[in-house]
Amino acid sequence: MPELPVILVVEDEEPLQDIVHDALKDGGFDLVTTASGEEALTLFKSGVVKYAALVTDINLAGGMTGWDLARELREADSSFPIVYMTGAAGDQWAAQGVPNSILLQKPFAPAQLVTAISQLLNAGSSSI
Template sequence: MANSESLPVILIVEDETLIQTLVEEALADGGFETAIAPSAEEAVTLLRSGVTDYRALVTDINLKGNMNGWEVARRAREIDPAFPIVYMTGAAADEWASQGVPNSVLLVKPFAPAQILTAVSQLLNAAAQGQS
């Protein structure tokens, strides 16, 4: 039974435990629930399942496995063209213009925990204003 006051769930795609924890705690402190996918493939499976109504995606770019964060974001946008996307990267920032989806945010590691919360909140607010 769904709780009408349930918190928005943010899907975090990150294979480094330390960063997973940092992002998870920052979003939890901001009033969000989180789900963790350690690989791009797992994230796409979770998004496609429709079991959870994820409100945004926070993804690392360089992930273990066959897919990267750019691909996860494109798959998320196939499901919902307005899906809020926040990218995190230490090395791939220069690829954002060519690889990133429109209306996304890129955070370069290391970033302050507050930056992730601000980025997600801004995208969710923009998405909410876009719905009439």
């Protein structure tokens, strides 16, 4: 049986972590969740897990924002799929977001998250 794609999720609000967890599990993904951009970057760079995509809130606890984290990950992998989630920073996406990313405005339906990740993963696999 093939392994499920592992999504790196960065969200510092527990109720939202639960919603994202359930949506991704139901959508056929595995995931690792953390509350800070710094911890997510450490996990990504460790190479222990090969992550398929990043789902990140914009405003995070600590010094790193979701914008910062996405840029760091894109330096390591220029086509790494990124989905941003935000309730307040959507107007900054054009200036702050990385190319070929998707922004979901909170609140969003769980199916929208699964669709966004699937779109990015399918787009990446067709260009190989």
